[in-house]
Amino acid sequence: MTDLSLKKKKKIANESYTILKDIYGKQEMTLNFSNAWELLVGGILGAQTTDEQVNRVTAVLFEKYPNIEDIANLTLEEAIEEIKTIGLYRNKAKALIGSAKKILNEFDGKVPQDRDELMSLPGVGPKVANLVRGDFFKIPAIVVDTHCGRISRLLGLSKSENPTVIEKDLVEILPEETWIDWGHFLVLHGRNYCKARCRNCLACPLNKTCQYALSKEVQIKIEEAKYEQLENGCF
Ligand code: SF4
Known part of the structure; x- marks a missing residue:
């Protein structure tokens, strides 16, 4: 061209x-979430997986572990057990626990809005960072x-x-x-x-x-x- x-x-x-x-x-957006953390989790789990699969997993996950602390306290094996029906579950389980811990330790328990801060979380690249910025915080992002x-x-x-x-x-x-x-x-x-x-x-x-x-x-x-x-x- x-x-x-x-x-x-x-x-x-x-x-x-x-x-x-x-x-x-x-x-409507196809990923289910009710707060920034849930959207971040959906974004992390979403790599090479359909939104339907992610919604099925997060419906159970958020019911059992509704807070960031709950995920931060999971062992890797426990997290894997919860998300094992979706692809790349081992890395995604590590990313979920790592992100939860970092948000609690470095961001006062709140999902950051800043792109670089979001991208400092495990499992979060530009795509997931922009997803959270745009769809939750309503900050223009592609x-x-x-x-x-x-x-x-x-x-x-x-x-x-x-x-x-x-x-x-x-x-x-x-x-x-x-x-x-x-x-x-x-x-x-x-x-x-x-x-x-x-x-x-x-x-x-x-x-x-x-x-x-x-x-x-x-x-x-x-x-x-x-x-x-x-x-x-x-x-
Ligand atoms: S956007 Fe539409 S017109 Fe363009 S390549 Fe795709 S299907 Fe074809």
């Missing part, structure tokens, strides 16, 4: 956001997960594979008030239209703004699919 000017990227982002807001603007990264690239807003660089690119392009939504919308869009292995550009509502779909090669495929009266497909 050719290099686009910042002005052009802003136009693509703005048009795409308007379309996405129309489609997904009323949808969660760049695999869907957000992939679709932002396809739209023509970034060329990078590195989430930190993509976040930096998006921060420059998107208005601050859209940052929190952008991450959520692209997760939903990735599940609905733009899967990693099957981009349904024919039916995708972003196919008039997306630089991938507008490329000559894909346009030819879309026209062929229309001619064959296909309603879906992978492009």
